[in-house]
Amino acid sequence: MPGSEEEKLLAYVIFEERNKQPWTIVGIAIRMIHCNMCGSKIGGKKSSLPITKYSR
Numbered sequence: 001m002p003g004s005e006e007e008k009l010l011a012y013v014i015f016e017e018r019n020k021q022p023w024t025i026v027g028i029a030i031r032m033i034h035c036n037m038c039g040s041k042i043g044g045k046k047s048s049l050p051i052t053k054y055s056r
Contacts, residue, residue, distance in 0.1 A: 007032070008032060008033075010029075011028075011029040011030075011032040011033050012029075012033060014026060014028075014029035015029050015030060015033055015042070030042050
């Protein structure tokens, strides 16, 4: 279901396995994930916050 917690979890799993997944799928997953610290999209704006597991 679009926007569901399950969809978000799947996006995180795909992102964690990004070296094993086709980049088209990883690209979709990245658009669904936000940094836990600043709330910006992964790969989005530069932040002065420290690099975290999901902020690269």
